[in-house]
Amino acid sequence: MDDAAIKPRYRIKAGRSFPLALKAEGEPHAGPWMLPISGGWLPAEVGNSINWWQNGYSVVGPSSQSAMVEACVSAYAQTVAMLPGDHWRLNSKNGRDRITNSALARILRHPNEYQSISDFMLNASRSLYLQGNCYALALRNSRYEIDELHLMDPWLSYPRLASTGDVFYQLLGNDIVDKRLGPEPLIVPQRDVLHIRLHTVRQRYPVPLIGESPIVSVYGDIGVGSAIAAQQLKFYLNEARPSAVLSTDLQLDKDQVQALRDRWNEQAKGLHQGGTPILTAGLKVQPWSQGSKDAATADMLKLTNEHIALAFRIPLQVLGLGGNNLSSTELLMSSWYSTGLGFALNHIEEAIGFLFNLKGQPDEYVEFDTEALLRSALKDRIEALARGVQGGIFAPNEARQREGLDSVEFGDEPRVQQQVVPLSAAEGIPSAPAAPSAPPAAAAGADANKPPPSEKGDRDAIQREVRNLFACADRIGRRRITA
Incomplete structure (x- = not known):
């Protein structure tokens, strides 16, 4: 089908149409090749020989071919799905305010009428790591605000370049959208598509906007694992050990x-x-003991699993493999967050912000709350909040709100100990009075009959002086804070 035969059914705001530039039918390009019907991949090495199926190559499935791939993809998808997202904006005090009445805030709670935000992010993250791309159609209301997001099939959807350089998307694969708008592919401008993609390999794709899944880098390991599993299955079914x-x-x-x-x-x-x-x-x-060949097979399977986890940048402890050398859940999640998970969250946040034309950090941005990952670490969470309150970082009510508790009276202001004052305020603190000089001999002789001062009276005088010093420092600090 040529470009002229494709009639865009999506209304463009400017009233213009652009011819789309595609590769000619039958034009070769480098692998790997996606198979939309079967939902799998053909490795790039297939193109080295005509009889590739006789050389041991086969279609690589998206996840069913490897339990390790499924574990890695599910770890990302389920973790992202459990994190609540919010729309934040910088305020005049260099803090930030949570925006609750924007179109973005509504989408982060209810993306459409048939999916929860958890369901939406779960499937979006799976598409991102299985196929390298996630496509969602944005439908707008009468105020031209994005009112709904609908996930599309990443195997049947892809970006297309117009001859003018404008980017459009051909979207297909959502049965609900197809019932509403028709079964033909939609040609949609870039401003109305949420496209989250991983890195792009320019030599493999005609359009430099198509992401590539980490699965591509572990085709060999998946193939080795599948071959070992198939061989062992046949062996155990036929053996008489x-x-x-x-x-x-x-x-x-x-x-x-x-x-x-x-x-x-x-x-x-x-x-x-x-x-x-x-x-x-x-x-x-x-x-009958296990042979060395079986032990070598187990070691090979373990090595392939480690390679797959390395490609997805997931610590083995997160997947329940290997010993846990970390002392707490917080350290384990921090280790993952500093590698693959942190990138995944930031990548999704930036793609959503790009769709909604946000200014970006620190002015206006989307953020998923990673504190949900530490819900089970009660001791670590309470200790961190207690230190924050004692150090004056959090007000008591702020710490209570993080735990879902009600506010208390006089708890809206951060607190510090009285002796904690700025160094610049130390100049205004009066110095201690000088010790009185020794009385002259005559006066000493005249007062010889008076009893000496008691030690208790000296301690009381010193304590009064110390209290006066602290009170003076507190007044100076309050005046500076008020100013």
Whole structure:
């Protein structure tokens, strides 16, 4: 089908149409090749030979071919889905305010009428890491605000370049949208499409806007794992490996061997399973140990799993593999957040901000709250909030609100200890009075009959001076804060 035969059914605001520039039908390009119907991939090495299927190559499925790939993709998708997102804007005090009445805030709560935000982000993240791209159609209301987001099939949707350089998207694969707008592919301008994509390999795709999944880099490991699993399955179904053998130094004929086998089965199989066989004539039971070949196969499978986790940048501890050398859940999540998870969240946030024309950090942006990852770490969370309150970072009510507790009286202002004052305020603190000089001898002789001052009176005077100093420092600090 040529470009002239494609009639865009999407209304463009400016009233103009642009011819789309496509690769000619049958024009070759480098692999890997996506298979929209089967939902898989053909590796790039397939193009090296005509009879590629005879060389051991096969279609690589998106996730069903490898449990490790499914675990990595699910870890990202389920983690992103559990994090609530908010629309933030910089205020005049260099703080930030949560915006709750914007179109973005409404989308982050209800993207459409048939999906929750958790369902939407779960499937969007899966599309991103399985196919390298996530497409969502944005429908606007009468005020030209984005009112709905609808996920589209990443296998059937892709970007297209017009001859003028403008970017359009051909979208297809959402049954609900197809029922409303028709089954033909939609040609939609870039401003009305949420496109989250991973890195682009320019040599493999005709349009430099198509992302590539990490699965592409582990095709070899997936193939090795699938081959080992298939071979082992056939082996275990066809083998006759016993759990133990009977051995003796005596020479036994065929009838004696069969008689011993029958007597053993009478005591160890069927209704007599678990019985106690009695061995005579020097018979010994030797368990059948695992061969070195099986151990090498297990090591190879372990190595392929490590390669897949490395490509997805996920610590093995998150997937439940390997020993956990981290002391808390917070450190484990921080380790993942500093690598793959932090990039995934920031990448999705920036794509959503680009669709809604946000200014970006720190002025206006989208942020997913990662504190939800530490809901189970009660001790670590409470200790962090307590230190924040004691250090004057949080007000008591702010810490209580993070835990879903009600505000208390006099809890809206941060607090610090009284002796914590700015260094510049130390100049205004009056110095301690000088010690009185010794009385002259005559006066000493005249007052010789008076009792000496008590130690208790001296301590009281010193305490009064200290309280006066603290009160003065507190007044100076308050005046500076008010100013």
